[in-house]
Amino acid sequence: MLWLCLRLPLLPLDVFVQNNLAETITAHQPAATMERHRVLVCNTSAAEMGVKPGMSLTTAQALCSEARIFEQDTGRESHALQTLAYSCYRFTPTVVLCPPDSLLLEIGGCLKLFRGLQRLLKMINQTAIDHGHKHMVGFAPTPKAAALLSCVELTHIEPNHVEMNSLTFFNPTTGALNSKETFEQYLHALPLAALDCSKQLKDKFRATGFNCLGDLLRLPNAALGKRYGKDFLVYLKQLTGEQADPQQAIELPPQFEGTLEFNDGIISTEMLAFPMKHLLLSLSGYLHGRQLHCSQIRWVMGLSSIGLSSSGSSSMELGGKNTREIILHFAQPHNSLEHFLSMSRLKLDNLVLRSPIESLSLYAERLHQAEQKNVDLFGPQADSISSNNEHINNGHSNNDNLVMILDKLRTRLGEDSVYGLDVADSHIPEQAWQTAPLNSITRSKIPAVSTASALSSTSNKPPTRPLWLLQNPTPVRVSGQRLYWRGELELLQGPERIEGNWWQAAISRDYFVARHHNGALYWLYRDRLDNSWFIHGLFG
Amino acid sequence: MNKNLSALLARPDIWQASASSQQTHGLDTGYPALNKDLHQGGWPPGAVIELLSDEFGIGELNVLLPTLVQCARQNQKLVFVSPPYMPYAPAFRDTGIPPEQVVVIQTRSAIEQLWAVEQLLRGDVAGAVLCWLAHGAANHHQLRKLQLAAQASRGMAVLFRPARSAAEASPAALRITLSPTPVACRLHILKQRGGWAGQVVDIAYPNDLTQAQIPGADLPVHRPVSSPAQKPLNKFMAPDFDEQGGWTTYLLDEQFDVFPDKSHPEIDNILH
Structure with a gap:
């Protein structure tokens, strides 16, 4: 077992930066999130000005007047965490949500598929960055130890700089511990402040004179249990692996739906692009995880009641709230993020907003089992199996390209404006043909040759028909x-x-x-x- | 010759009027006479072809048909962007184009039309893109955009435009006006990039259409006694399928034709 803990220390702030396009926050602009008038987290620019977590709002504003201040939104945080969990589901089937700000992934079983720790870690890093998170990781044979290690500042990693202390204890290909003793020594040296226990307990440790984890682990269990409670004893045992620590892995729901709420209300369609991308990223992770393709998605925009003109053909009353729907059909089911995104953008071009959008929901409808593409076991592509999640959509055949472009045309020009032709079984001229839906024409792979050969025999010549x-x-x-x-x-x-x-x-x-x-x-x-x-x- | 000069002349974009070399990387038109007059030996691929005509039903598709059949046989799609009438599936099947290879796109405005054609050409997804443009639907800039998009594609890009658009300059690589004659569709090559223009070719209608029958006496039929077209009708051969399912063509009789067959070496000599 090898557990990876993905911790998002700035999650309360990340969720605002992600969705807020009205006032784009650059990396240099100081920003902080408040909880009951106290600074919960702040970014590095704010920290440089002297803002610290725990500081009161007035002090923070005195130190750094231009800082953007947000009120904590736990709903958004849990949604963002879940979105990331869906995306991580393609790396391992054991993804555990650890609210408020971390995920646990069991990666020991999938190292072979992703050809080693370093490669897998790079992909996980990229996923977190794509979702707009700053993250820290920790590795350990037990979930609790991984969570503990992810808190330690040493394991903080830069996007392209993969070097951390807890990783070096593991064999990069098998994920096994190189040496149990050295890893234990490392654990014993960890400061007690990082432990996941109450503040009173930590105060007690300090008062007793304990500084690092080793000080506690050297004591007999009975004495620890008596002084600090049974729960803490269980925690320590699970940390060291003496006691089993069962985890509840996430299960993907049978249907996908995602919703984002906007506090300020979105008034222009350009501003919708980012939240759309965020939801589609989540959808794409979900589809990859369940190995599904989707042939229809539905956007539902919740409109605020102000400024809405009464004559909106496609706006309707739904539970006292005005909503607007956009449905996108695809000629062929797929799970490509880029395609979802470009099609949604095309639809946005035609959209005229009469009132601000307060919420945006995405529903995936018509899910299909993905058609798995076979790769040659001994062929040149055998190497790329591990990364096929990323690249499965890059090897477009010409037919796929055609499907994408016809989808694009249909989205812009209207549902009925792109169709194929077919002959119908009738001798009445106007009934001898019919339009064919797109999915049937794009699927035909074998050209009919029989008609051409039938033509050469003049005895069986069909009657004259105009083009x-x-x-x-x-x-x-x-x-x-x-x-x-x-x-x-x-x-x-x-x-x-x-x-x-x-x-x-x-x-x-x-x-x-x-x-x-x-x-x-x-x-x-x-x-x-x-x-x-x-x-x-x-x-x- | 000067070394620098010969190096310059070897460039593919330098065209020499004296060079009569027939290049053969064009798409076979299926009509030997037309192939001969197109300097690439067929329809230029990756370039916009303009066919200018005011009429429909003059065999305008018949001119393209052999090439379209070839495309369809190679499992390439034929895309019709805003066709003037409905492409009739049984007729396409009879000529050797499986109806499922045909995609029809209806548009509401010229802007949508040009956008759709550009997308199709840029994606290089179809064997042939055929588009019917109204007069004044596209300006020079937009046509140039299509020409650039066509260079990204390996298929045919055909724009049908009204005859009066011939007066406007166009960046298309090949421009041909189509006009009907009683027995054939007459092609007049207006412009040919990298080759001589001005040739006239007649593509005869399928002879099973123009062969006159005597209809019933009670029908309101106009039968001109001395129609010049009526008499030689049966003498003409039209493009037809041969035994292998390929296309053969027969040139028209010389009394109706303005250009010579290969069987007239003396005229050939005069021309060259």
């Missing part, structure tokens, strides 16, 4: 013994009699090939029921 069909036949004027449609028409061939459909609206027609006086060829018919003439097609 253009008029959806509504145009009447042709009959004058004397002549036919006129934008000029005189001359019949060349025919008649070909087509009758039928007596059970609905009976038709009886004689079809002719006609030539316009300028040379164009048309497909005409005479309705035998009322003797009128129509143009039904053009020989393009």
Whole structure:
């Protein structure tokens, strides 16, 4: 067992920086989050000005007047933590939520798949950075020890600088401890202030003269239990691995939904881009984790009631709240973040906001089992299996590209504006064809060759049909013994009699090939029921 | 020749009027006469082709049909952007294009139209993109954008435009006006990048269409007694499928044709 604890020390601040595009906070702008008028966390720029956690609001503002101050929002924090947990689910099936600010991942079982600790750690780092978090990690054979180590400042890592103390105790390929003794020595030297126990207990330790963990672990269990309580004894035993420490791993829900609330209300569609990306990132992590693809997503925007004009065709009353829905269909189910994002942006372009958006929800509808792409076991791609989560969408075939572009066109131009063609089983010309939905045309892989070979035998030649069909036949004027449609028409061939459909609206027609006086060829018919003439097609 | 000069002349973007070399990297049109007049030996790939005509039903698709069939056989999609009428699936099937290879895109405005074509060309996802533009729907800048997008694609990019657009300058690599004659669609090459323009080619209609039958006597049929087109009708051969399922074409009779066949070496000599 090898546990990794991913701790997000600035989580109360991160959640505001992520969603707040109205006033973008750069890394240099001081910012802090308050809890009951006390500084809970602050960023490095604020810390440089002298702001410290625990400081009162007035002191902090006196030290650093330009700092952005936020009130703590635990709802957002737990949502952000859950989003990150979904994304981490693709690294290991054992992801444990440890509120308020950390995740535990059991990575001992998946080192082989990701080819070593260093590579896996890089990917986990990147995931945390993508989600906009500053993070610290700790490694240990027990969950409690990992959590303890992640608190220690030494293990703080820079994005591209993977070097930390607790990692060096483990074999990079197997994840086993190199030497149990050295690791225990390291644990024993840890300061007691980092322990996950109450402040009173820590005060007691200090009063007794205990400074590091080793001081406590050297004492007999019975004496510790008597002085500091049974619970603390259990904690210490679980820390060292003497006692089992069962963890409750997250399970992905059967349906995905995510919601973000905005305090200020969003008034422009550009500002929606970031929260959208955040929700889609969460969706993408969820889909990867459950190995699903999605063919339809639904955005629901909660609009505030102020400034809403009464005539909003797509806004509706739902539980006393105005909402607006955007539904995106995809020709083929997929789980690509970029594709979700670009399609959502396209839809945003057409959106006109009449009132501020207070909340944004994302629902994934129509989930499909992902079609796993097979890779050659001995082929050149065998290496890349471990990273296929990232790269599975980069190896687009031409067909995938077509699907993406047709999706894009359909999103911008409207649902019904992109379609395929198909023949229908009918001898009545206007019923002999039909439109085909996109997913059927993009899936056809084998071109039909039988029709071409059938053509070469002239004995079985199909009847003449025009390449253009008029959806509504145009009447042709009959004058004397002549036919006129934008000029005189001359019949060349025919008649070909087509009758039928007596059970609905009976038709009886004689079809002719006609030539316009300028040379164009048309497909005409005479309705035998009322003797009128129509143009039904053009020989393009 | 000067060494520098010969190096300069070897550049592919320098065109010499005296060079009559037929390059062969064009897409086969299926009509030998047309292939001969297109200096790349066929439709230029990765470039915009403009077909200018006011009429529909004059065999404008028939001109492209052999190439489209080839595309469809290679499992490439044919995309019709805002076609003037509905492409009729049974007819496409009969000519050898499986209907599922055809994608139709309807647009509401010229801006959407140009955007859709550009997306399709940039993505290089279709064997052929055919688009019907109204007069004045695209300015020179927009056409140039399409031409640049087409360079990213390996397929055909065809714009159908009204005949009066011929008067406007266009960055398209190939511009051809189409006009109907009683038996053929007449192609007049207006502009050809890197080659001579001005050639006229007739692409005959399929002969099973233009072969006149005698309709029933009770029909209101106009039968001109001395129509110049009526008499030689049956003498003409039109493009048709041969036994292998490929395309063969037959040139028109010389009395109707303004350009010579290979079987007239004396005229060839005069021309070259």
